[in-house]
Amino acid sequence: MSTEPTAPTRxxxxxxxxxxxxxxxGFKNTTVRDIAEASGILSGSLYHHFDxxxxxxxxxxxxxxEELFAAYDAVLxxxxxxxxxxxxxxxxxxxxxxxxxxxxxxxxNDAGYLGGFERFGYLAERNAQSREVWxxxxxxxxxxxxxxxxxxIELTYRFIRDTVWVAVKWYRPGGRHSHVEIADQYLTILLDxxxxxxxxxxPRERP
Amino acid sequence: MSTEPTAPTRxxxxxxxxxxxxxxxGFKNTTVRDIAEASGILSGSLYHHFDxxxxxxxxxxxxxxEELFAAYDAVLxxxxxxxxxxxxxxxxxxxxxxxxxxxxxxxxNDAGYLGGFERFGYLAERNAQSREVWxxxxxxxxxxxxxxxxxxIELTYRFIRDTVWVAVKWYRPGGRHSHVEIADQYLTILLDxxxxxxxxxxPRERP
DNA sequence: GTCTATATTTGGATAGAC
DNA sequence: GTCTATCCAAATATAGAC
Numbered sequence: 001m002s003t004e005p006t007a008p009t010r011x012x013x014x015x016x017x018x019x020x021x022x023x024x025x026g027f028k029n030t031t032v033r034d035i036a037e038a039s040g041i042l043s044g045s046l047y048h049h050f051d052x053x054x055x056x057x058x059x060x061x062x063x064x065x066e067e068l069f070a071a072y073d074a075v076l077x078x079x080x081x082x083x084x085x086x087x088x089x090x091x092x093x094x095x096x097x098x099x100x101x102x103x104x105x106x107x108x109n110d111a112g113y114l115g116g117f118e119r120f121g122y123l124a125e126r127n128a129q130s131r132e133v134w135x136x137x138x139x140x141x142x143x144x145x146x147x148x149x150x151x152x153i154e155l156t157y158r159f160i161r162d163t164v165w166v167a168v169k170w171y172r173p174g175g176r177h178s179h180v181e182i183a184d185q186y187l188t189i190l191l192d193x194x195x196x197x198x199x200x201x202x203p204r205e206r207p
Numbered sequence: 208m209s210t211e212p213t214a215p216t217r218x219x220x221x222x223x224x225x226x227x228x229x230x231x232x233g234f235k236n237t238t239v240r241d242i243a244e245a246s247g248i249l250s251g252s253l254y255h256h257f258d259x260x261x262x263x264x265x266x267x268x269x270x271x272x273e274e275l276f277a278a279y280d281a282v283l284x285x286x287x288x289x290x291x292x293x294x295x296x297x298x299x300x301x302x303x304x305x306x307x308x309x310x311x312x313x314x315x316n317d318a319g320y321l322g323g324f325e326r327f328g329y330l331a332e333r334n335a336q337s338r339e340v341w342x343x344x345x346x347x348x349x350x351x352x353x354x355x356x357x358x359x360i361e362l363t364y365r366f367i368r369d370t371v372w373v374a375v376k377w378y379r380p381g382g383r384h385s386h387v388e389i390a391d392q393y394l395t396i397l398l399d400x401x402x403x404x405x406x407x408x409x410p411r412e413r414p
Numbered sequence: 415g416t417c418t419a420t421a422t423t424t425g426g427a428t429a430g431a432c
Numbered sequence: 433g434t435c436t437a438t439c440c441a442a443a444t445a446t447a448g449a450c
Contacts, residue, residue: 010415028235029320031443045416047445083402109316113236147401155384155392156401158377163370170365177362185362193400194354194363195290217433238425252434254427 011049014039016102019060023105027057027114057106058119064103065126068096072133082141089137090190091183093164097171098179104168134160160190218256221246223309226267230312234264234321264313265326271310272333275303279340289348296344297397298390300371304378305386311375341367367397 008016017038021030032053036043050056075088097104107123114120134157141147164186171182215223224245228237239260243250257263282295304311314330321327341364348354371393378389 026233026235026320028233032445033443041415042417043444044418044446048415051445053444109319112316113233116232145403148403151401152392155389156396158374159370159393159396162373162376163366166369166373167365169369182362185359186366189363189366189400190396191400191402193396193398194358195398196352196355239427240425248433249435250426251428251436255433258427260426 014049015056015060018056019102019106022057023102027106027110054119057114060103061107062122064100069126069129076133081146082137082144083146086137086141087187089133090164090187094167094179094183097168098173101168101171101173104165108165108168130161131157221256222263222267225263226309226313229264230309234313234317261326264321267310268314269329271307276333276336283340288353289344289351290353293344293348294394296340297371297394301374301386301390304375305380308375308380311372315372315375337368338364
């Protein structure tokens, strides 16, 4: 009994190809014929593996999210201070973009539309779960004094969530910057800002 | 000869309805029948006003972008320091989200797909233009000493661009926060960060 | 597991009456 | 400016042979 990455089955191989197309062109703009052609087979053959186009995205997204949220849970449960947890959660996210760019892109672009169907109700649940993770991290950060006391937690959560994931729009694995470098830069901006000068009327605390 | 806002023609009224649907569900997920129904007419009647569904988004996007970039140009040309220009450009963007949420959403969600067609080549041009605006502002900011000298300009540009526009996903005109408040919060985070503590190994300059 | 052939549905678009 | 009626293309999905 081993947990090593097994050789990709035909099924997972096809899912990977579909994910690439969904990510690139969007779910609705990708036809089953596109997927079949990219896989070197005909559209009818796809239905030997999957019920429908919908069930393909479904499997792509749910598999990815399971993995992702397990990782967040591990960060939340870890025994380090709030700032370190935030650091890790951010790095984890950029790492996810690096390792699963297609899945992240599909979620970013199509979750809004797909979420409208019962079948994809779990997308909204996962969204709520993500909010809980970040709000609790930020709240802990403010309480412990690591973060500015005047932060609007809700607003800051949205900024972080969106600004991290939106990087999937331009980040390319193997490109000029590694995901670690990007996380470094992002954390620097997020924590310290881009300015040399502290704001004149800033209510910033320095002990 | 007046430039006052004229009463909406039937044409602009229909475009507004279409924009709302495109923004909410995506261009491809919105059918001509959807637009017609929301307008209280039948699908065939739409073709009295427009050539095609494509020409509808085209008009929505190009009209908006013309207005937006005129505003950016005004900021660029204004006679103030770099930091103030950046401040104004950011505020301008949040204001655009406030005043044209549908147009911004459509651009965010569908520009990637639409940009693949010749007809929408101007989307890529506008993107390049936007990059020039921000890169020149940031470069000026670093040179003048207002911004940290170790900034990766290209990366910072992408962060700002994406993080500003992505707000359209959750911002609701007339909601809990005004676009001005959101711009305030965002600029504080962008310029000064969310941390109380300056980073230990941060190469931050303070004269 | 893939192909051939085809059923079925959906959606963009048109023509002409009112 | 809208409706009725309809065409046509595209796309999802199915059935059975190989």
